[in-house]
Amino acid sequence: MELQKKPIREFTAQVVKVVQETPTTKTLVFDLSHTDFDFYPGQYVMLNVPYEGELLKRAYSIASPPTRKGLLELTVKRTPNGRASVVLTEQTKEGDTFLIKGPYGKFVWVPQMGTDIVLMGAGSGIVPLMCILRYIRDARLEHVRAVLLYSNTHYEEIIYRDELQDLDKHSNIKVVHTLTRSWPEDWKGYRGRINAHMVLKEVENIPSNLYYLCGPPQFVDDMASLLEELGVDKGQVKKEKYD
Ligand SMILES: Cc1cc2nc3c(=O)[nH]c(=O)nc-3n(C[C@H](O)[C@H](O)[C@H](O)COP(=O)(O)OP(=O)(O)OC[C@H]3O[C@@H](n4cnc5c(N)ncnc54)[C@H](O)[C@@H]3O)c2cc1C
Numbered sequence: 129m130e131l132q133k134k135p136i137r138e139f140t141a142q143v144v145k146v147v148q149e150t151p152t153t154k155t156l157v158f159d160l161s162h163t164d165f166d167f168y169p170g171q172y173v174m175l176n177v178p179y180e181g182e183l184l185k186r187a188y189s190i191a192s193p194p195t196r197k198g199l200l201e202l203t204v205k206r207t208p209n210g211r212a213s214v215v216l217t218e219q220t221k222e223g224d225t226f227l228i229k230g231p232y233g234k235f236v237w238v239p240q241m242g243t244d245i246v247l248m249g250a251g252s253g254i255v256p257l258m259c260i261l262r263y264i265r266d267a268r269l270e271h272v273r274a275v276l277l278y279s280n281t282h283y284e285e286i287i288y289r290d291e292l293q294d295l296d297k298h299s300n301i302k303v304v305h306t307l308t309r310s311w312p313e314d315w316k317g318y319r320g321r322i323n324a325h326m327v328l329k330e331v332e333n334i335p336s337n338l339y340y341l342c343g344p345p346q347f348v349d350d351m352a353s354l355l356e357e358l359g360v361d362k363g364q365v366k367k368e369k370y371d
Contacts, residue, residue: 129241131168138229139163141200143222149287153205153252154217155191158228161198165230169193169263170237170256170340170368173230175202177212183227186212189256189342189368190231193263200228203287205252235340235368242338243272246331248322248351250279253343254287256368260340261295275302275331277322279347281309304330322351327358335359342368 145157167173172189192201204216237245237260247257257276264272276295280286286305296303306318306326318326331337339360341351348367355365 131236131238134166134168134171134231136230136232137163137165138227139165140225141228143220143224143226144199146220146222149203150205150285152217152285153203153287154220155201155203156216156220157192158200158202158226159198160200165200167194167231168236168238169260170235170366171231171233172235172256172368173200173202173228174232175212175216176227177215179211179215184212187232189233190259191255191262193259193266195263195266203252203255203258205287233368235342235366237338237340237366239269239272243269244333244337245272245274245340246327246337247274247276247340248279248342249276250343250347251281251285252287253341253347253368253370254278256342257340258288258291261301264301265295265298270300273300275304275337277304277306277326277330279306279308279322279343281307283307283310283312283315302330322354324354324358327354335361335364337364339365340368341365343370345369345371 141158143156144159147155149155172187174185175188177184188202191203204213206217207213249257292303295301341348348369
């Protein structure tokens with residue numbers, strides 16, 4: 129299905145709020161009331177990040193849904209020894225301004241593409257998937273059925289933990305967590321990487337869903353192979369690699 133492209137805009141935007149999501153992750157909320165920026169759920173923007181006298185251009189998925197006009201949320205996880213992500217998570221404060229360009233990307237979901245969707249993410253790979261879930265909730269798309277399979281190393285690293293718990297209460301949204309390295313004693317989610325057993329248990333009619341995979345390249349490749357083994361057609365799978 130060919131979607132009409134949203135026009136690419138370039139604008140300066142001010143950070144109006146900084147939210148600590150996890151020990152290593154922050155959400156930056158930008159005021160966009162002065163632009164007519166629009167995008168599809170799943171897309172990303174390019175951000176110019178000042179670093180030691182140069183401007184680093186980095187891609188960040190949009191976390192807020194397109195239904196929330198006048199603001200834009202980006203959620204950034206600090207990459208060990210990274211440059212832009214350290215500026216964004218450790219030095220950026222309310223009032224700072226950034227040059228933003230976008231939207232970009234074909235990792236897009238709109239209901240016309242399919243109403244049974246499975247979102248599979250690892251770490252900060254949750255961001256565009258969260259945009260999709262927020263869109264389903266805010267636009268009241270009750271005919272859509274979404275399953276999120278979200279993998280993290282540790283409990284403390286689960287981004288949007290409370291909001292995901294609330295989303296799971298919606299009858300058409302299911303949130304499934306797995307932790308790969310450590311877990312609390314009373315942990316009720318899965319342990320270990322997302323595998324065939326989990327997908328078979330949590331997803332109905334496996335070949336008939338649309339799949340959205342996002343996270344580190346190895347995660348995305350592993351999930352794509354897993355889905356192929358489970359009989360999902362490649363055309364049903366969309367991928368976004370954070371490299
Ligand atoms: C489409 C897309 C969307 C994305 N969305 C998000 C998002 O929503 N949230 C998010 O957190 N991230 C996202 N990313 C990742 C993001 O764009 C950055 O790549 C990330 O923030 C790291 O940038 P950085 O400047 O901090 O790291 P960099 O400084 O570029 O470093 C990246 C890695 O390279 C290593 N490295 C750096 N310099 C060297 C060197 N000289 N020699 C060897 N190794 C080195 C670092 O240790 C680090 O592991 C997205 C990526 C893509 C492609």
